[in-house]
Amino acid sequence: MAKKKMTRRDFFKAGLLTGAGACLGAGVLKPTGLWAAPAKVKGPVKIGYQAIMSGTLAGYGEFHKMGVDMAVDEINKKGGIAGAKVVVEYRDSTLKAPEAIKNARYFVDSWGADFLGGVDSSGQALALAPVMKQLGKPIIITHAATEKLNEIEVFQKGIKEVFRISSPTYQDGNAAAFVAKDLPAMKWATISPKYEYGYTCWSMFKNTLAKLKPGVQFVAESWAPFGTTDFRAHINTILDAKPDGLYSVEWAGELISMMKQAGQAGLFNKIKHVMLPVGAAMDVLEGLGKEMPDNIWISGRYFFQYPKDKRNTAWVASFVKRWKHYPAYVSETGYSSIYAFKQAVEAAGSKDAKKVIAALEGMKMQSPAGERVFRKQDHQAVYTVPWGLTAADPKYPFKVMGKMVVIPAQDFFNRPPFKGPESMPPFKK
């Protein structure tokens, strides 16, 4: 839809130019009407946003767009960013690095984007970092979770253009360990994706949990390649090891398949403690519906029931009203990324990249997910997302969080300089 608007706008622009030429004589003499309206920032603020919109994960692209469209409409209705209209164009990222780079270059060099947003895959985010430095425009990553992005690309290599508003793997690995330390389970196993994200989260979970709870054992790991639909062999591997706890960073459709098949195999009768760091994604909860068992630990990058404050409640209500859907976590991160740019541009008084980057560094913002602070050193937004136990609630056609555990982000986010044990939790007070 946004595309159509664009072409129409281009058409207007052409018309405006001729019109402007004709009016110039009169206009210069007597500046009235539109000419007199003071805009602090010139021209529209253009944001190029890419997410996965094709293939098995295309649903994530939709969720991104819901959030971003909502932010754009709200902002434009209230006078735009510092008086300038916001315009967003979307592109399909296809999850492949060269495509992500092409999209970014298109946005900046051809379309004239001021800022970029989106990106789902870690590989893409890492590949984009040096390109953003070359293009000289800031990007806010809203989904890709690799900690290498903030620790290495931003902090170590000093790439200033990259920010991330969504929580990184710390939420999946470290925070899960903080929850797990209070559970009676001593023997843990995992079924996780057979790629960097899966490996990283599991090793982070193991390291942190081993520090928090000496004596804990990690008895089995079964890795599922990207695109796995049949988890029965993996489930058997786990059952053979007889763990008390299962940890899995499977996500999206694959998590739905895994949970259904694990239920059929009776896994939840044998393993009482199950932790799903991205189980609180709306596609998963809606996809599983009643088949999601009770008392499963879930989390995400945002969950609509937290925080229980006025801002979030109102946002969720208006989101549901518009889309007939509860907001997915990428809807929230996409939505907030647009507001982050708004706040930064207004603070900088300009959409100049350098000034906006300076404004974003250390910026504190209020968002549906609560207060976020972009850490100055590594450009990672620090904010808290709860962990919770699944429970049925007659108000919803899917399972939600019953008991919640809130661990402050400061306690489990790795800290600069990201070297040595002092940079990793647990931290001394």
Next chain:
Amino acid sequence: MLESFVHVCLAGLSKGMFIWLVASGLTLIFGVLGVLNFAHGSFYMLGAYFCFSLLSHLGHNFWLGLILGPLFVCLVGYVVERYFLRYVYHIDLPYQLLLTFAFVLIFDDLVKVVWGAGSIGSPSVAGLSGSVRILGRLFPSYSLFIILVGPLVALGLWGLLEKTWAGRIIRAASSDREMASALGVRVPALFTAVFVFGTWLGAVGGGLAVPYVGLLTPGMGESIIIDAFVVAVIGGLGSLKGAFLGALIIGLLSSFGTRFLPTFDMFLTFILMAIVLLWRPQGFFGEEAAR
């Protein structure tokens, strides 16, 4: 240990039989038409989506959906063969592949437009949603059902090809197209019929996948089509008997690989495929002179 071994076997069998259901149509089409149909994965996907749609409109009767859903896909298959594929039989093999590949792109996006981009969690089947206890561990009834359906489909196909008049014509046309034509078989019509039948098999595989995978996504055909390719190749392209055996081997290999050699899973499958192609490209049951 025994319980683990048996369950790994069962998991492998159900996976193998599931792939067989999809690969059978692919193999049949290749055997008769000589076309390697990339779009077969799309028919599988369409089968799943149509079946699911009917399911939600017909009061959640899975069996009715399974019977009616694939018929819609047959219509799609008919259009693809009659109005497109037919015109490229005589030109290079790559053009046929490319044509079917174009349909993969089109169908993947069409599904997105019609049913939405998001994944759809599908309901389980009444009566087969539970599990059976085997050696102290639960095994899904529906997976057992798949393990039973696989050989039944194989038996049905065998009966159709070996015991019926239509089967004799199909076999005649697949071994010698010109001869069959000379003997008065209307080859174009036969090709259309076989293609539509192969499409139906793929779509039924998709329908059965609805509860098996538990999930519908645009592009869901892509993961199964490579498995089906591998199975069809290992069995000897065009040989249904071979494909059945190939599916069993791939299912078990993948299941045991996941359990005992997890680092190599995908590697194992493809190295097996390469060995078979080098050693017996005509497949387990093929003869030297096979196409």
Next chain:
Amino acid sequence: MSRAGVYLIYGLAALALVAIGLFAGRFVLYLTMRVMLLAIFALGYNLLLGRTGLLSFGHGALYAAGAYGLGLFNLHVSHDPLLGLLVGVAFAALIALIIGFFCVRQTEIYFAMLTLAFGMMFFSLIWNLREVTGGDDGLIGISRAPLLGLPIGRDYQFYFLVLACFALAVWVIHRIRGSAFGLVLAGIRENHQRTSFAGIPVKNYRLAAFVVSGAFAGLAGSLATLLESNANPFSAHWSHSAEPVLVSLMGGLQTFSGPLVGSVIFVVLREVIERFTENWMLWFGVILLAIIMGLRGGVMGGLEKRLGRARAARPGGAS
């Protein structure tokens, strides 16, 4: 079209490419580089498909071999881009030799499936040897150091390296097609039995064609790694192997210029479609369908047929 006419067209194209390098904006520059890289990939590939009649689904692995060869060399040994390119191409040729050694024993669909299997094995290796390849994150942080003292860090500088490699590739492949070697390959495509009866070791020629086309795939892959500053495992996946097939078929298999024109169409078409709709696969597929149904023989093949009357008297004369 006369020979002079063909030279004129190539001359004008070369001039246009230089002009793009000197005057075009950064995105056009980038897109043109992508076109040229794809063209190198497809031209080399078409030596195998169009010339020798072998359909490979494993060239993505050879492209990736070039990419990872240069990438690993760049990260661990030396930043020298020329040495890096040589290493990338050599590594791709080596992998092509190994894969080809097995694959050329079969032809037609069996060859295609064998290359698919070996290509996917290579993909699986890249994906799983995380310590070396970085797994699915790929190799990142590959730098563009000066080439023989000339800086190539900026896009308009690097462009001319790509252009030089592209021109070299076009020239070399053109020479190969016209050489005795190239004619034998064409003979193999037409009738491999007759060629074999003539005392020519068909398998060796097939293997040679496979290695040569693999080396060009490696060149494209290593240049792409310098361009994007990273190497990613998906480049070895079979779906990437389908790209040169697509490009060659769209442009036309049996013409030299087919893959060139196909590359331009492939990249530009995708770019244009994406400006109008997010459902780019749908429209790309529809146009692909139209090309196959309407212009069997590809765009250049179809064009030749229409322009072909005048040239019919002199077969094999043009492009």
